[in-house]
Amino acid sequence: MTSSTPTQVKQIPGWLGEFVQRANRWLALLDGEDRVVATSSSLDAVIAAHGPTPQTASALLAVFGIEAVAELEPPIEYQEVASNTGPLILSLAALEEHGLRLLTLELSGEISSVKFGNKPSQIVNLDAEEGKFRALVESANDAVITTNRRGKILDWNPAAVRMFGYTKEEALGQPINLIVPESLHRLHHAAIGRRASGPVDHPVVSPTRELKAVRKDGTAFPIELTLSRWTNADGIFFSGIIRDIEDRVILEDMLSQAQKMEALGRLAGGVAHDFNNLLTPILGYAELALIALEPDDPVSADILEIQRAASRAGNLTRQLLAFSRRQIxxxxxxxxxxxxxxxxxxxxxxxxxxxxxxxxxxxxxxxxxxxxxxxxxxxxxxxxxxxxxxxxxxxxxxxxxxxxxxxxxxxxxxxxxxxxxxxxxxxxxxxxxxxxxxxxxxxxxxxxxxxxxxxxxxxxxxxxxxxxxxxxxxxxxxxxxxxxxxxxxxxxxxxxxxxxxxxxxxxxxxIFRALPQGTETILLVEDDASVREFVARVLRGIGYLVLEAIDGEDAMRVFERHSPQPLRLLISDVVMPKVRGDHLAQRLKAEVPALKVLLLSGYAPRADLIRCEDAFLPKPVSPGVLARTVRELLDA
Incomplete structure (x- = not known):
C-alpha cells in the first residue's frame, strides 16, 4: 500500500487502511486535494508496471489512459469511462467523517454481471463497512483491545469491560500493563518493543497462545490471546483478541486430577487384591484350626490373636479399596x-x-x-x-x-x-x-x-x-x-x-463347628495357588468333589476331560490371565445351562463387567461363609 508523506496525510483509521490494502479490487483513498493517500495491493500491482507511484488522482487515472474527468467530485456512481484496458466503471464516494474520498475502478464486464437492484453489489460503502466492523467488536464475546506501539490502550470493547472489570473510560489511555500481572511487567515491556520493531510481513504477530492476565480486583486468570499488528500514517498499532479460558483450564485440571486418581486407584486396587489373596489362607486356616480345637484349648487363644491381626489387615485392604472406589x-x-x-x-x-x-x-x-x-x-x-x-x-x-x-x-x-x-x-x-x-x-x-x-x-x-x-x-x-x-x-x-x-x-x-456338607462336583478356578489350595481343602473336607484349574483355558480343558460327570457349581476368581472368571462362566453356562456360579475377587470390579454370576464373595473368605454360600447356591 502506498501513501504520501506524513505531512500530507489526513489521519487514516487503522481498520480503513487495512481494509483498502487487503481489497482485491482497484481502490484508492484520496484526500480533499485529490492527492493519493493509499491504494489497494491489487491496484499497486497494476501501477508498478507503469513506473513511479502517482501522487494525484489525475496521475492515477492517466496510468489507465483515462482522460481527466471534468468534475471529479463525489458522488460519482458507476460512470463508464474509456481506458487503455477497455471500458471501466468509475465511482467516487465521500467519507466525510474522515475527510477522505474513495475512488473505485472496475472492469465494466465485472460490474454488469453482479447487479443488485439498480447498483453494483461490489461497490463498497465504507461508512457501512465501518459500522459492521464496530458492531462485530462491540458484540463480541471475547475482549478486543487495541493499543499503540508503546502499549497505550486506544480501544476497549464491552467484553473487555466484563472480563477485566475496568470501564472503557477507566481503561482508555492506560498502559496495557493494567491487565498484565505485575511479575510479568518487565517481560511484557520487552515483548512490546520487539513486536513494534519487527518486520510487518504478516498481520498476525504470534499464533494463539495461553497467558496470564489480571482483573481490576487483582485476581489473576488464564487467557488465550491472538495478537495482530497493523500500521497507518500515524504509526504501528496492536489489536488483541482475548478469551477467558479459566473454566476450560479448571476442567482440564479436573480431568488431570481424575486421571491421577484413577491411576492411584488402580495401584491401590491391585495391592489390595494381592493382599486379600494372602489373607484368605491366613484367616481360613486359622478358622479351620479353631474348628479342630476344643474351646478351652490354650492354643485357641493364640490362633484367635492371629485371626484378629489378619482381620485388622483386612480392614487396611478395605481402606485401600475404598480409596480406589472398588470396595464391595x-x-x-x-x-x-x-x-x-x-x-x-x-x-x-x-x-x-x-x-x-x-x-x-x-x-x-x-x-x-x-x-x-x-x-x-x-x-x-x-x-x-x-x-x-x-x-x-x-x-x-x-x-x-x-x-x-x-x-x-x-x-x-x-x-x-x-x-x-x-x-x-x-x-x-x-x-x-x-x-x-x-x-x-x-x-x-x-x-x-x-x-x-x-x-x-x-x-x-x-x-x-x-x-x-x-x-x-x-x-x-x-x-x-x-x-x-x-x-x-x-x-x-x-x-x-x-x-x-x-x-x-x-x-x-x-466359630463354626458344623459346616454344611455336600457331595456335588465343583470346578474351582483360581490362579493364586495358596487361595486355590485353601478353598479346595475346605470344600473337600465337607464332602464335595473338587476339580481344580489354574486359569480359564485350563478350566475348559478340565471341564472337557470330566464332562461325563454332572458339574453343578463353578467357583472362579474374577481377574485372571487369559480368560476372566465372568467370561468363563458364560462359556460354561452355554454348555451346562443349570450350572451355578460363585465368583470370588480381592476387589469388586464394576457391576456392569460381571455377568452370569449367581453369587459373589469378596476375599478374604472364611470357611464358614464359603460353606454356607456354596450350600445355599446348590439348594436354590
Missing part, C-alpha cells in the same frame, strides 16, 4: 467408635504434627447399619477438609453420640433443618468432625456439597471430597450437614440410622 458395599452393624479408633493412627499422620487430633467418643454409643469402609472414607475426607482450614495449627475433634432429633436438638442445630428429610424425634448415631479454623461463608456453604466445587487453588483440590461424603451418607439412609461461624470454625454433622444389638454380639468371631 457390605453394610453391617457397626460400632462407629471402633471405626474412628482404627483410623486414628492414619489420621494423625495425614494431618501432621502441628495439628492436634482429639477423639471424643460416646461410651454408650449405639450401633449403626453402615459399610465400615465407606463411613471410614467419609471420616477421612472430613478430616482432610478440616486440615485445610487449620493448616497453620489448631485442633480437629471427632465426636460421637447417640442423639434424638427433638425440638431441642433442632433448635441447637439449625443446619439439620436445611438437611433433606431429617426426621423429627428419631434416634441417630451422630458423628461430628469439628475444627477451629477460619470458618465458611454462607456463599460457599450453599455449594460445598456440589461435585467439583472447591475453594482451593487451581491444582490443589478436585472438589469431589464433600460430594462423595454426601453420596455415601445418603446411600446409608443418613444425613450430613455443616454449621460454621467465620473466625470460629466449622462442624460437620453426620446422622446415621441406629440398629439394635451390642458390639459383642455383632463383631465377635463366630
Amino acid at each position: 458395599s457390605e453394610p453391617r452393624a457397626v460400632d462407629l467408635n471402633q471405626v474412628v479408633d482404627d483410623l486414628s493412627r492414619m489420621l494423625r499422620r495425614v494431618i501432621g504434627e502441628e495439628i492436634e487430633l482429639r477423639l471424643l467418643p460416646d461410651a454408650q454409643l449405639s450401633l449403626t447399619w453402615v459399610d465400615p469402609g465407606r463411613i471410614g472414607q467419609v471420616i477421612v475426607n472430613l478430616v482432610v477438609n478440616a486440615r485445610a482450614a487449620v493448616e497453620h495449627g489448631g485442633t480437629i475433634a471427632i465426636e460421637t453420640a447417640t442423639v434424638t432429633t427433638d425440638d431441642e436438638f433442632m433448635k441447637e442445630h439449625p443446619g439439620a433443618l436445611s438437611s433433606e428429610h431429617v426426621a423429627r424425634d428419631e434416634r441417630y448415631v451422630m458423628l461430628v468432625v469439628a475444627d477451629n479454623g477460619e470458618g465458611i461463608n454462607a456463599k460457599v456453604a450453599a455449594r460445598m456439597f456440589e461435585p467439583f466445587f472447591t475453594t482451593r487453588a487451581l491444582g490443589e483440590g478436585t472438589g469431589l471430597g464433600l460430594s462423595l461424603c454426601y453420596g455415601i451418607v445418603n446411600q446409608a439412609k443418613g444425613h450430613i450437614f455443616a454449621e460454621s461461624k467465620l473466625g470460629e470454625g466449622t462442624r460437620f454433622y453426620v446422622l446415621l440410622p441406629i440398629v439394635e444389638g451390642t458390639p459383642s454380639t455383632v463383631i465377635n468371631t463366630v
